[in-house]
Amino acid sequence: MHNLIERLSARIRELRKRRGLTQEVLAVKAKISLNYLNDIERGVRNPSTKTLNRIAEALRVQLWEIFLGMEKYDARPTVEEIRFKDLCRTDKPRKGQIPRWKRKLLDNKRP
Numbered sequence: 001m002h003n004l005i006e007r008l009s010a011r012i013r014e015l016r017k018r019r020g021l022t023q024e025v026l027a028v029k030a031k032i033s034l035n036y037l038n039d040i041e042r043g044v045r046n047p048s049t050k051t052l053n054r055i056a057e058a059l060r061v062q063l064w065e066i067f068l069g070m071e072k073y074d075a076r077p078t079v080e081e082i083r084f085k086d087l088c089r090t091d092k093p094r095k096g097q098i099p100r101w102k103r104k105l106l107d108n109k110r111p
Helices: 002-018 023-030 034-042 049-059 063-067 079-088 100-109
Strands: none
Touching: 002 034, 002 049, 002 063, 023 034, 023 049, 034 049, 049 063
């Protein structure tokens, strides 16, 4: 559940910044307190649907648009990221060397 709240808060912050609004202005437009909005954007508070609807109206978006695109804030690593981290881990390299198979894969992954 916390992951959902964190992604929701990041999405609200993104939409607010994209509209060029400060927290103060959005709070006034949504008719909520500045502290409450700040807590929502930090993921500390879980807003009700009524509050989310007010925020959506203040941002001039539909309520469903707040939830659209939240997957990009997913904190879970991808399979590729996990594999790459495993490759980067050097448990006990011999003579200070990374094994050839790891070095070859790391060289292919570098930008």
